[in-house]
Amino acid sequence: MCSVIDYPAHLHIDLDETHRGMKLGPKLLDALCAHLREEGVPGIELGVSTDNQGAIRFYERYGFTKLKENKNEITMGLKLICSLYERQ
Numbered sequence: 001m002c003s004v005i006d007y008p009a010h011l012h013i014d015l016d017e018t019h020r021g022m023k024l025g026p027k028l029l030d031a032l033c034a035h036l037r038e039e040g041v042p043g044i045e046l047g048v049s050t051d052n053q054g055a056i057r058f059y060e061r062y063g064f065t066k067l068k069e070n071k072n073e074i075t076m077g078l079k080l081i082c083s084l085y086e087r088q
């Protein structure tokens with residue numbers, strides 16, 4: 001179950017067309033996630049259109065998982081800070 005307590009940060013990325021496919025997305029995510037971890041933010045979520053299979057693959061490769069899905073949109077989330085229980 002997705003909750004704003006687990007995933008309080010929300011993400012949008014829209015690289016200019018001339019800069020897609022150059023692995024800038026992972027670098028931006030690395031910088032954002034590092035900053036959020038420093039601030040103690042436990043997780044981040046986003047909405048992606050079900051039509052946007054390239055972006056869904058991109059987020060899955062990065063470690064995002066599907067939290068919920070409807071006909072048009074998938075909500076995906078990434079935990080930034082694992083609890084001791086989850087690490088075992």
Ligand SMILES: CC(C)(COP(=O)(O)OP(=O)(O)OC[C@H]1O[C@@H](n2cnc3c(N)ncnc32)[C@H](O)[C@@H]1OP(=O)(O)O)[C@@H](O)C(=O)NCCC(=O)NCCS
Nearest residue numbers: 013014015020021022023024025026047048054055057058
């Ligand atoms: C999705 C996005 C953030 C990925 O960042 P990136 O730096 O392009 O990432 P990568 O270089 O690792 O490429 C990842 C995916 O982007 C897509 N992509 C790559 N080059 C692309 C291009 N020229 N045009 C459109 N999409 C492209 C591909 O689907 C690729 O995945 P695949 O190799 O499995 O097909 C970026 O392509 C983007 O901003 N796209 C347009 C907006 C968008 O879809 N945002 C996400 C909405 S939630």
